Amino acid sequence: MASAPFIDLVAPNGVKYAQPTGLFINNEFLLSADGSSVDSIDPATEEKIATVQAASVADVDNAVKAARKALKGPSWKLLSASDRGALLYKLADLIEENRELFATIDAWDNGKTYLEALENDLVEAVGVIRYYAGWADKVFGQTISTTHQKFAYTIRQPVGVVAQIIPWNYPLSMATWKLGPALACGNTVVLKTAEQTPLSILVLGTLVKKAGFPPGVVNFLNGLGNVTGSVLVSHPLVDKVAFTGSTATASAIMGAAAKTLKNISLETGGKSPLIVFEDAEMEQAVKWSHLGIMSNQGQICTATSRILVHERVYDEFLAKFLETTKSTSKVGNQWGKDTYQGPQVSKAQYQRVLDYVNIGKGEGATLAFGGEPLNINSNGKGLYVSPTVFTNVSPSMRIWQEEVFGPFVVISKFADEDQAVALANDTTYGLGAAVFTTNLERAHRVAAEIEAGMVWVNSSQDCDPRVPFGGVKQSGIGRELGEAGLEAYTQIKAIHVNMGNRL
Structure with a gap:
């Protein structure tokens, strides 16, 4: 040859x-x-x-x-x-x-x-x-x-x-x-x-x-x-x-x-949950939650794309999460020193994110932020999508159940620990999950109950060569x-x- x-x-x-x-x-x-x-x-x-x-x-x-x-x-x-x-x-x-x-x-x-x-x-x-x-x-x-x-x-x-x-x-x-x-x-x-x-x-x-x-x-x-x-x-x-x-x-x-x-x-694939309990350190929960779904253009198999927040702190969390998304997620070309989110990898992936925005709207969820194509270049080229946040989401919705693989997150509330675990496990996937709480006993208890190959406590997307990585259910084998x-x-x-x- x-x-x-x-x-x-x-x-x-x-x-x-x-x-x-x-x-x-x-x-x-x-x-x-x-x-x-x-x-x-x-x-x-x-x-x-x-x-x-x-x-x-x-x-x-x-x-x-x-x-x-x-x-x-x-x-x-x-x-x-x-x-x-x-x-x-x-x-x-x-x-x-x-x-x-x-x-x-x-x-x-x-x-x-x-x-x-x-x-x-x-x-x-x-x-x-x-x-x-x-x-x-x-x-x-x-x-x-x-x-x-x-x-x-x-x-x-x-x-x-x-x-x-x-x-x-x-x-x-x-x-x-x-x-x-x-x-x-x-x-x-x-x-x-x-x-x-x-x-x-x-x-x-x-x-x-x-x-x-x-x-x-x-x-x-x-x-x-x-x-x-x-x-x-x-x-x-x-x-x-x-x-x-x-x-x-x-x-x-x-x-x-x-x-x-x-x-x-x-x-x-994954549709990883992130649970925020009422005793969580709020500023840290917001920062890690944002990183968990918006980093790398949301193109992460372990992305914490379903955020579950205790009803007592839901409004506070949502307000701070939206503010962080507005102030932090600067979308631009990959060479800018202050760029947080670059373009999606391909036309197909770009269109997939936008399609799920329309699906979410059609299902009756509330588009709380973003969900739009962005014109970063003067000629209109470039596969840029604004970070997208949906609220008022139910487990029956496709945007709750299906992996989008983009800067696309759904946020819902729960009343107690049992409901949080049930909602977290309401998926065919089981790759990653995150738990935010200052209650040590609850952290270990919930981590054990979540059906996922990996659980982060008070962080997200931690990865280390020394630590096994993998999922359960339809998130993989081995x-x-x-x-x-x-x-x-x-x-x-x-x-x-x-x-x-x-x-």
């Missing part, structure tokens, strides 16, 4: 760099076998940034076979666990050295603010890779006592070739969440980028090669989900699928994986991050040894 070119780009903030445009397979950037491509669009201007190659069926097969060959090859299979960790440490150092470049690319490609990408996403990406670099030589089995004539032990081995599919809301961070534990455990990877935001992952490919990973260990494919993603998930040589994205897509992946009983882990994240990428083999028992 022919090599794909690098193109010279200059980002709106003046950063100049060489952008790979190909499929990263076997440590090389290649052209698509059938000439397919996808365009990366700047959501602030709706102008094309770059065109990258999109993987065909043949390209997916090429990548998976490269990963399979690397899995069995001595340069990876026989590499010591400590040396695998050293490669990951090297990759983390290279990412950190290029943090301004990665922040620039993800801001340009995604629409998130440059400061958000630099101060949060890049810190997390580097931290996750370093965390799993440290785990590489600390994954081990156990010995099991049976009888004096028998001996048994277990070893943990890599699952094999892993297909990883990441979302567009945190491109680099989500890639590291999956690459870190998979590589630490000795797997090989074929990772599909999000079609909306492929650019930073392709640049990461240059660092994978520079760090010294053997060819085929890490492969990156671009392409549409219903083409490249579907072929990748169904490939017979793929042993595991790890996916982050919508619940609907996860359901389709689960069905495809079931045909060959592939190992799967899924992190999907866990990422922490020691629990390693379990998704190893399989246990039991070995029985006869020490003299004779038949």
Whole structure:
């Protein structure tokens, strides 16, 4: 296959760099076998940034076979666990050295603010890779006592070739969440980028090669989900699928994986509740509530998009929340130092938010703030939506039940703790939840009762590489991050040894 070119780009903030445009397979950037491509669009201007190659069926097969060959090859299979960790440490150092470049690319490609990408996403990406670099030589089995004539032990081995599919809301961070534990455990990877935001992952490919990973260990494919993603998930040589994205897509992946009983882990949607009790520290509850739904343009799987407030403090909370939204949520291009909310990632996501505004109005909810497209640019271009707040919402409404994935929040009231928990659990999702109270007993009691994989007490959106991340119900299967994240990428083999028992 022919090599794909690098193109010279200059980002709106003046950063100049060489952008790979190909499929990263076997440590090389290649052209698509059938000439397919996808365009990366700047959501602030709706102008094309770059065109990258999109993987065909043949390209997916090429990548998976490269990963399979690397899995069995001595340069990876026989590499010591400590040396695998050293490669990951090297990759983390290279990412950190290029943090301004990665922040620039993800801001340009995604629409998130440059400061958000630099101060949060890049810190997390580097931290996750370093965390799993440290785990590489600390994954081990156990010995099991049976009888004096028998001996048994277990070893943990890599699952094999892993297909990883990441979302567009945190491109680099989500890639590291999956690459870190998979590589630490000795797997090989074929990772599909999000079609909306492929650019930073392709640049990461240059660092994978520079760090010294053997060819085929890490492969990156671009392409549409219903083409490249579907072929990748169904490939017979793929042993595991790890996916982050919508619940609907996860359901389709689960069905495809079931045909060959592939190992799967899924992190999907959410409609996370945030409960404010009457004894909450009000200023903190308002600030965390605002961050929990309006940061990153509301494009967060754990976004606390349903706020439940005790009836005694409801009016006070609502007034302060609306004031904070008005004063804090400045909408503008991703390069402005005072911009809080950039454009939505794509035309489809922009329209989805506006569609749910109309749905909420039609259902009889009260539009308390926002809900409008914004003309930030003089030419009318740009996928900007004002932060949106609905009140007088009932659990039967679609805007209460369905994930919008934008700066869109519903606020309701409750009378007592039992009702708060019932309302919080009135959803098919179960990813995150938050509880604001100064009553320690109630905090732990409610946290235990909420049906979610994660609960924050007096904060929102806390995330740490050392702490497991994942959901229940239709928010996913399995866990990422922490020691629990390693379990998704190893399989246990039991070995029985006869020490003299004779038949």
